[in-house]
Amino acid sequence: MAKRTGVDEFKLIGLLWRDSPVSPRSGISTQSVTTLAVDLADREGLDAVTIRRLAEEAGVTAMALYPHIGGRAELVELMLDHVAGVTYETVTIPEGADWRECVTAIAEANWASCQAHPWITDLATGRPVPGPGASTKYETELRALDGIGLTDIEMEHTLTALLSLVQGTARATRAAQDSRLPGEDHDTDWWSNIEPALTTAIGDQTRFPTASRVSRTLGEQTGKANDPEGAYRRGVGLILDGIAKRLGTPTSGNGR
Amino acid sequence: MAKRTGVDEFKLIGLLWRDSPVSPRSGISTQSVTTLAVDLADREGLDAVTIRRLAEEAGVTAMALYPHIGGRAELVELMLDHVAGVTYETVTIPEGADWRECVTAIAEANWASCQAHPWITDLATGRPVPGPGASTKYETELRALDGIGLTDIEMEHTLTALLSLVQGTARATRAAQDSRLPGEDHDTDWWSNIEPALTTAIGDQTRFPTASRVSRTLGEQTGKANDPEGAYRRGVGLILDGIAKRLGTPTSGNGR
DNA sequence: TCCTCGAAGTCTACGGTGTATAATACACTG
DNA sequence: CAGTGTATTATACACCGTAGACTTCGAGGA
Incomplete structure (x- = not known):
């Protein structure tokens, strides 16, 4: 459910770029089915999106879906492209702003x-979706990074690294949410359920001193068993400062 | 195949921490089955690991596997813990070295x-595997970051961000490799197969000028359609410089 | 208006998945 | 050596994506 394999790229390109006519008999279209699939996945997860x-x-x-979606592999690509296409409808990149604000906005x-x-x-990045949504998103992001003093290669690498960080930490957030049992409100509930059994299983309590200390501190200060969002914010901050150093511009603030 | 849901944590903890006796009748054990599963996944991918x-x-x-692995969800956790446990057998963190070398080694x-x-x-990070391998790995990594001048929270966030970046870019590498058709040697083959169809589909060639330029430059200079490994190296570099700024220590080199 | 014909939609079926359930056979303990 | 409990087995179920054959519909020409 995660590998994005078995995609017929040519069939997919046809589906991605055509103007998605509504079928007279059933009233469905590639567009409408994709939207439906995205909504369903948002509500119940990707596994719920069965044919x-x-x-x-x-x-x-x-079987009536197949002419519109190609197959399940292609459907997932259509969904990804759709989501990519609306990324900058909610959060926009400020025009003519400081490069820091642009990177942060991305x-x-x-x-x-x-x-x-x-x-x-859940889905692997890497191979781009060859569709209008993903292409527009890529163009938008590169344009925001263009002209701030990075070479094309540096821009590309920086953008990829930034998006990897975001996706990675977002994934962790998601995993933390998923592992909550129904009705639980805090991450700590999952952890406090597990912890006694784990403590018993480990036996020797001095085996992981640093990890224990850090976990305790994290729990006390954030109220969470792990804090992907904090890692996301710090990661973006680190990358911003890294870019600033490359650019040779003065860094902002004192880093705290 | 990616969500790590449906895990019975208590059953799992029992399997993870027991000393895995070999079963007299079949000769298998949790340990041996896990190793077998990891090898199989290495060779043919996670999808090939069916019960x-x-x-x-x-x-x-x-059905004979179930007493040893719990269920498929638990098996995957066992595999993850096994891999985590051997991470620092091939690459070790230098003792008493500069913090830069330590972070790079991680x-x-x-x-x-x-x-x-x-x-x-393919598998989500975030919720940690409550096993000896993952715990040891976490302890090792935190110990390498301990005492260089970061607070516990900063250490945790920085580590999570770093590992997210690594996993994210590694994923992209993987996706690029997977999308190669059998017999193809270079990433460019996949791209050059797709490109004509895509160019035709897009129609208006001036729609994505920045993306086109960057892609062309990247292709010329790296010979690849995308370059996750380059993004990985740059990302780590950016994070190192970001940490240096936080620490207030002199930065190394000029960033080029 | 009717007829034809190609495409869209439907039905059935196949091989695959994880695993619940119940029956069996084995290894260990007394 | 008998008893007991668990590892192992055989069978079966519900679900998946989708190939292939069949049916039905809508549009264009006479």
Whole structure:
């Protein structure tokens, strides 16, 4: 459910770039099915998006979807492209602003997208989706980084690194949320459920002194068993300062 | 195949921390089955690790595995813990070295682990595996960061951010490799197969000028359609400089 | 208006998955 | 050596994606 394999790229490109006519008999279209699938995944996760279930929601039989979506592998790509296309509708990159604000906006937009559509963190990045949404997103992000003093290669690497960090920490957020049992409100509940059993199993309590100390401190100060969002913010901060050093511009603040 | 849901944590903890006796009738153990599963995943990917297939390799029936692995969800956790436990057997963190070398070694060890076991990048991080391997790894990494001038919280956030970056870019490497058709040697082959169809589909060639320029430059200079490894190296470099700024120590080199 | 014909939609079926359940056979303890 | 409990087995179920054959519909020409 995560590898994005088995995609027929040519079929996919056709589906991605055509203007998605609504089918007269059933009233569905590539566009409408994709939207339905994204909504379903947002609500119940990517695993809930089965062909049969999606067909049920669309009011058609399973096999009726195939002319519109290609196959399940292609459907996932369509969903990814759709989400990529709306990333900068909620969070926009300020025009003519400091490069710091632009980079931060890129991070925030992707972070928000990962929160709104947690299932995208299940899917591998790397191979780009050859569709209009992903292409527009890429263009937007590169344009924000263009002309601040980085070479093309540096821009590309920096952007990839930044997005990897965002996706990675967003994934961790998501995993922490998923592991909550129904009805639990805090991350600590999962941990406090596990902890007694774990303590018993470990036996020798002096085996992981540093980890114990750090976990305790983290729990006391943030109230969480782990804090991916904090890691995200710190990570972006570190990268910003790293870029500043490359650019040779004065760094902002004192880092605290 | 990516969400790590449905894990019975208590059953899992029992399996993770017991000393895995070999079963007299079948000759298998939690340990041996886990190793077998890791090898199989390394060779053929996580999807190849089905209960039936694994049972076949172990020389028993499918249902015979269950007392040793719990269920498939728990098996995956066992595999993750196993891999975590051997991360620092190949790449070690230098004793008493500069903090830069330590951080770099952490990144390299995790990068190498992701290369050796590509399937781990399919799986969500975040919720830690409550096992001896993962605990040891966490302890090792925190100890390397301890005492260089960061607070406990900063250490934790920095480590999480660093590992997210490594996993994220490693994933992208993996995705690029997977998308190669059989027999292809270079990333560019996949891209050059797609490109004509994509160019035709897009129509208006002036729509993504920055993306086109950057892609062209990247292709010319690296010979790749995308370069996650370069992004990894730059990302680690940026984070190192970011840490240096926080620490107030002189930065090394000029960043080029 | 009717007819034809190609495409869209449907039905059935296949091989795969994880694993619940119940029956069996074995290894260890007394 | 008998008893007991658990590892192991065989069977079965519900679900998955989708290939292939069949049916039905909508649009264009006479």
